[in-house]
Amino acid sequence: MAIEKKKPIMTNQDHPTSDFLTIVVIENKKEQMTVGEIKHALHERGFGILMAIAAIPICLPVPVPPGYTTIFSVPLFIFSIQMILGMREPWLPAWIEKKRIKRSTLEKIITKANPWLKRIENRMQPRMTYISVHTWERLIGFFSFVFAMSIALPLPLTNFPPGCGILIMSLGLLNKDGLTILIGMLIGTIGIGFVMILLVMIWMGLSLPSFY
Numbered sequence: 001m002a003i004e005k006k007k008p009i010m011t012n013q014d015h016p017t018s019d020f021l022t023i024v025v026i027e028n029k030k031e032q033m034t035v036g037e038i039k040h041a042l043h044e045r046g047f048g049i050l051m052a053i054a055a056i057p058i059c060l061p062v063p064v065p066p067g068y069t070t071i072f073s074v075p076l077f078i079f080s081i082q083m084i085l086g087m088r089e090p091w092l093p094a095w096i097e098k099k100r101i102k103r104s105t106l107e108k109i110i111t112k113a114n115p116w117l118k119r120i121e122n123r124m125q126p127r128m129t130y131i132s133v134h135t136w137e138r139l140i141g142f143f144s145f146v147f148a149m150s151i152a153l154p155l156p157l158t159n160f161p162p163g164c165g166i167l168i169m170s171l172g173l174l175n176k177d178g179l180t181i182l183i184g185m186l187i188g189t190i191g192i193g194f195v196m197i198l199l200v201m202i203w204m205g206l207s208l209p210s211f212y
Helices: 017-027 035-041 043-059 068-084 103-121 133-152 160-174 178-203
Strands: 032-034 100-102
Touching: 017 043, 017 103, 032 035, 032 103, 035 100, 043 068, 043 103, 043 133, 043 160, 068 133, 100 103, 103 160, 133 160, 133 178, 160 178
Parallel strands: none
Antiparallel strands: 032 100
């Protein structure tokens, strides 16, 4: 008599980030979700998933209204400071937790982001695991704080590379992939270099390229 093997139960922690985001939105039947509800649904994944969620809208190659990226820089500042301080769990002020987001808006963001999130995830594996997750969090917090300053600037092309850097670092943290974290730091730092050149040009009164 053949013994049927039970399939291992897949926990939230076992799901790739791209699938996990989809599950959270699908399982919620409300037309609107508060930021606090999203945070509690993703709680066990800690800072990595929350930083990724805040960075995804910045990385999407779609036209956005002025000040859009500045809004998303606020949670990035909050989380990065907490990571630098070594806090074990994310915290948000009550006024941010009460903010409501349409479920349809979340679905659109996740639908656009998932294909290339999966491409990044497929290339990741545990690497440089001798460095503790807590140490990585502090390093990511420092770099994310610097990158968030660039994202907050109301200037074109100053937010995409730093935003991608934060997203890649966050995915690397979630997958315990130190090499991916370092790549994210490099991409964001290159973006900061571009911002510095741009600010120097503005300070010197030089004409900006025609696409500005």
